[in-house]
Amino acid sequence: MEDSRRQFLKIAGVAALGMGTVPVVKAVAASGGHGPQPHTRKGDDALSATQWGLVIDTTKMNHELVEHIVEACHKTHNVPAITADKVGEKTAIAHEIKWIWETHYHHAFTDKHSNYMSEDVEERPFLVLCNHCEEPPCTQACPTEATFKRPDGIVIMDFHRCIGCRFCMAACPYGSRSFNFRDPRPFIEETNLAFPTRSKGVVEKCNFCAERLAVGQAPACVEASEGAIVFGDLEDPNSEIREVLREHYTIRRKVTLGTGPAVYYII
């Protein structure tokens, strides 16, 4: 009597092992794989780089142009407009989603504060956005690699993987990231049908128009900027962007932190 339970377990174990091989055998049989296999590749028009970057010429900026640039980006990417008239002022500030926006010098460059500033620079609109840092603290923080640095330098979001923990938002030294505190769809005024929206519960930010670069187009902000924003490969010494950087003095935000921002500003 004592041995029969042990025997039963032994037989059950072997049976389970045997049955476990059935799906494996089936899979091997199915993957016949005669002839060419499906594969993927980049598009022929896709633009490539080692480190994408931007130079923003702030001397060419005015409020209308800046507004136009912000609108171009937000419209292209279905960024919701959660405004005070819809949800109240406090909530609008709390739930705001912005990929690129206008601010003042002393907000953009908090480490370059000066009591006596050039009047022109003090009044000038400055565009701030994700800097697609060379050593991003946000990708270091992400526990699922939902945000990661692509080989071409773009710091991009994988919205399918993001768990909405917002650690990347805490890590970003520039405040470039926004979180979807609610369903964004009711707040999208004009949906761009060629680009997805996001759902509630994920973090989002500028994606350097990766979907446009993939088909040979310039980022939306660059296109809308009437030449005030230049984009290109920072690692290519022959690129236009490097030419511009050689000719002008530029500054970047919070350089002492060692993040290596890829967005430069001509003052």
Add this chain to the structure above:
Amino acid sequence: MNDKGKIIAGIIIFFAMVTSPFWYNMFMEKTPPPKVVLTAKAQAAEKCVRDTKYMKANHMQLLDEWRDTVVRKAERIYVNAEGKEFTMSLTKTCLDCHSNYTEFCERCHQYASIEPHCWDCHINNPKENN
């Protein structure tokens, strides 16, 4: 063992409850499997990205592979075994042909009681003015 009668009765009732969906299907009017409608464009194309049998069983896996390849590998062109090329995009490729979401995708999903989260973000009516 004087509860034997109750225990066996309990087991039989439990078994009956657990298998009740099968009894229901056997004796009640069955819901017919859904009929999906192909758009003119889809009918003309005759073959999807992969063959119909594969797509029916595996379109979820294919979309999973597509989304990771586009976002994480930065590659957007899919070349199937016959060498035909597609842009890997749910809205721009799949729904370009199958632009009747409610009569195509939704029918089977509703029947199988599946609520994929894809549509939270991906637009399912790219050809309608919204």
Add this chain to the structure above:
Amino acid sequence: MLEYAIKGDKKYYGWIAVLLGLIGVGFGFYLWQLKFGLGITGLSRDVSWGFYIAQLTYMVGVAAGGVMVVLPCYLHDYKAFGRITVLGEFLAIAALIVCMLSVVVDLGQPMRVLNVILHPSPHSMLFYDMLVLNGYLLLNLIVGWNVLQAERNGTHYPMWVKPLIYLSIPFAISIHTVTAFLYCGLPGRHFWLTAILAPRFLASAFAAGPALLVILALIIRKVSDFDPGREQIQTLAKIITYALIANLFFFGCELFVAFYSNIPGHMDHIKYLFVGMHGHGVLVPWMWSSMALMVLALILLIPPITRQNESVLAVACIMLFIGAWIDKGLGLISAGFVPNPLHEVNEYLPTFPEVMITIGVYAIGALVLTILYKITIGVKEEVRA
């Protein structure tokens, strides 16, 4: 041993019913949050972590406090603590459950939480937090249960438990160090970017954890026949006193560095907490209360005559627990985010639904603690009978 948990009097079941009620209400609010999104909380684009993560930060310290009983007992042969190590370990279990639930309710996409395991990211401190929190939970479960069971059977616990006990000591230090590392490695948040953050966390943990343990021990003595022991409570009180001194001293060091160096980046966040900034100062009364509570607690804890009076000790422990909770929970997190990286000020206070969900999470922890302590008391009473 589980049968001890279902043999209770009216008061026991009444307490369980209250907890279940709170859990139900919290769960209802959580369903609302799942439907609408985290927008029902007071969180914002600028203050993206708040009340929920504050509970993680604080309770991870309380969980680490359990080691303050285990370490003297097993490493330094302070046999007196052997009476209450199980209480410390079970408290750690309940605290860790509150921690992990606090993280889950904070997630924007909780159904994807397994992504942290499916896509391991060894460069992320949250990945290690997940590992050490779960590891410490498992250790406390195995060790606590086996030690208690051995006591009930009148035997020595099995020898394989010993290495696990030793392992739990560095694990306890690690859970709180890793949680501190979540904050102190972020280059953009100057309030947190200090080497003393991890030591400060540990000091406040070793004050708050044992403080709660003292309060619970006094309650256990009142509601049961098991007396955790006057000597044990007094030793804990001494540990609490030194830890609180360290905690306040570390804070003093922070104040000196910020205000003597006069660097705005360092001073701004502390100023926001204690005097407000740009007309915003919703946390000011809270921070001063927190300091007052902790200093008063220290004044009661230092002189032996007050520390040895158990009623005064209980009051001091409660004041310390609340004061440290305000400082480490609300204060630490808000100040890290305010002012934001562009030096704008947008404040944060939790909303009613947010508080109710948190109460529900704490009620779950309290339920686990009640059941585990009921079992412990049952065993201890039986052994001593």
